[in-house]
Amino acid sequence: MPTPLTERQNEIYEFIRRFMRTERKPPTLQEIGDAVGIRSVSGVHKQVRALETKGYIERTPNEARGLSLVAQDDPFALDDDGVPDLPVISRTSSDAPDSLRDKPQGLLAVDPYLMRGVRDPEACLIARAGDDGMNAAGLYKGDLLVVEEVPERAVRNGTLVAVLMGETLLARRFELANGRVHFRPADRNYTEHTFPPDDPGYHVVGEIVSVLRRVR
């Protein structure tokens, strides 16, 4: 995900997730404070606002328990009937790119119809688009991208891929030309990234299979 959390912020974020899973509702500010040891609500309020601005939670003003996890951890534990649950992934600075699945933020059920052409459903995961560089191709920042993990050498030329640049995950068109790897945005305002193959500056997660987006 975008900005990394401080140790304290992560402690609070983890508590919120645990609480929602067991209690089936979001905690209040003082419940958070009691749990992590902050005696004053305003202290909690500040922390929670930090989580919000960093994009980890969403809040509804003036509403009791008015917060929700952004990556939608599923506290209601869906159990499925043939519909695969894919892990929603995010990344913090300390994670290695190839251990993305280790701590999924949550699970999202995806109908097999939206995974047509996938060779291995087990290799699929969901990531959020980190910028608007592919708007002209119909992909927007925040979109949930269903991605099939594929080693870079197996990526077909010209396909849409999810690629990690540092800590942000981007959707781009993958092109290999003249021994160089190009990541092409659909929008002229965004710059194309070019690397020698296997440069540590990027990490191809896989090919984009489908897109899910909440409209309202």
Next chain:
Amino acid sequence: MPTPLTERQNEIYEFIRRFMRTERKPPTLQEIGDAVGIRSVSGVHKQVRALETKGYIERTPNEARGLSLVAQDDPFALDDDGVPDLPVISRTSSDAPDSLRDKPQGLLAVDPYLMRGVRDPEACLIARAGDDGMNAAGLYKGDLLVVEEVPERAVRNGTLVAVLMGETLLARRFELANGRVHFRPADRNYTEHTFPPDDPGYHVVGEIVSVLRRVR
């Protein structure tokens, strides 16, 4: 199985379940009242207390959103908690607009996360966008639109709607101005449609909740 519920009580109980599934938190008394049509909180309070004494829910006194569902013997009561399958609809010339659900093309599982804000998941269906008039808003021809069926008078101004024009289903922005209904495309190359209300030339299916698209 405990005491049976009256019709009204069941209506309220069902609302609570739907709400908790899509919003991931219990509703407040006024949210319940607004939804089922009880103008006074005390009225709702009484109803909710009845649900509690009959053993359908549990409550924590003085706590905001302090209610939780009690698992019933009936396995479907709490735990149809699976992923809802929505009908995918299309239209042929002979169908009446309001019988869309009668012959669904198929079913598609949609995670509740993609139905946030929906009042009634039962009223949701999936339709395909029939043209590229909303490309600039990120909707493309062939996209699967998750739509909450809503009577036209309940559509909020400025929302994205799915509307039938003859036999094609379009995504458009709905605007009611000067006693006329406007369907605005996002793209200048497409013409805006304007009608007097309830003109037979169009049929509003409902509000667009989310978008699903296969990329490859």
Next chain:
DNA sequence: TATATGTGAGAAAATTATTTCACCTTTAGC
């Protein structure tokens, strides 16, 4: 006529979110 059930207005009581002010620690820069 009782009795049970459902509805509702209005206000009090309790909880919850927000704001204001202040202080402490760490870190980077000079």
Next chain:
DNA sequence: GCTAAAGGTGAAATAATTTTCTCACATATA
């Protein structure tokens, strides 16, 4: 060593919300 900025903590008061309570009325049924 000093200073500024950023991150974290906390007390206290206010604002908004949510729950709870008190009263009343209407309808159906035994």
